[in-house]
Amino acid sequence: MTDMQRITLARRPKGDPVPEDFSLKTGPVPEPGDGEIVIEVSHLSLDPYMRGRMDDVKSYAPSVGLGETMTGQGVGRVIASKAEGFAVGDLATGMTGWASHAIVKATEARVLPAEIPSSLFLGALGMPGFTAWTGLRKFGRPKAGETLVVAAATGPVGAMVGQLAKAAGLRTIAIAGGPEKCRIATETFGFDAALDHRAYEDASALRTALAEVAPDGVDIYWENVGGKVLEAVLPLMNVGGRIPVCGMISWYGGVEDADDRLPMLWRSVLVKRLHVSGFIIFDHWDEYPEFLAEVPTKVLSGEIKHLEDVAQGLHAMPTAFIAMLKGGNTGKQIVAL
Ligand SMILES: NC(=O)c1ccc[n+]([C@@H]2O[C@H](COP(=O)([O-])OP(=O)(O)OC[C@H]3O[C@@H](n4cnc5c(N)ncnc54)[C@H](OP(=O)(O)O)[C@@H]3O)[C@@H](O)[C@H]2O)c1
Known part of the structure; x- marks a missing residue:
């Protein structure tokens, strides 16, 4: 067997992560215990939530300890199994961490x-796709003729939210970083309009542009990013609007200048009687089979489009992750091993 490589958390980042916060370690490939499998990883996922796990703060999930393997999901072949239902050669997925090989409990694979x-x-x-599907149904409650706004619109969550909303008869407005992502949002993912958040110097300028492409106001604001986009959208919300609060990536590296205008803007929630629903996808996994019964055929037939941005090699995990947090990815960021 070849060696196992993994990437650990070397130190806690201050603000945005840098490559020195990570360390590459090599060791023997582990043997599975009873009820466990070993996966040889072919692809690893990079997700915004991983930034939060690097901080030593109380949250809905434990942080990664110093020296521990960075957390994350992978897919690959089963190369050893002491678990019923998993044979050597099977394709499998689980929380492998940022590693070339991983022991995973069968109950969690x-x-x-x-x-x-x-x-x-x-x-x-x-x-990410399941987050979009379940969050939109439960917390967005889309109705034909309404208008939806989502940022990080070419990422796996935003692109799925936009396409499901469009299929349900909504006007869909993308907010994305740069002209190329805006083009992808309309041409590939079918958004009715796309705005480049980088092109507007402040929330007020972005709001003016949004008001032009959302002349009937906004009924659903799918919250992925917080910050300038949230500040731009809130006053445009219609009475009875819904805000599924899925993430707020613009604040994940911390807030430099405590902006005290946002609390005042949140008054819109009260005045407009908005339904703001925070949710974390792991409370909803019991509905994943329903998602799998509906969505894969649509993705495989091309009815629902998806994009992958694939970096090469385990050593690329830190740089691809750092870039993704700043919008360097176009589509779902994956690393192929
Ligand atoms: N609640 C849950 O259970 C749950 C589950 C999955 C994901 N999420 C959240 O959903 C959101 C999207 O996740 P994803 O996996 O689809 O991510 P993603 O789109 O693949 O990657 C993150 C994107 O965020 C955008 N971004 C970064 N900084 C920004 C800023 N300051 N202003 C505006 N946009 C910024 C960038 O896109 P642009 O270049 O287009 O700006 C970047 O490509 C994240 O907030 C994530 O934490 C939550």
């Missing part, structure tokens, strides 16, 4: 169908 490219289970057909 899943066999993947051979006929679907397995990296899809890290993006459109995995946690």
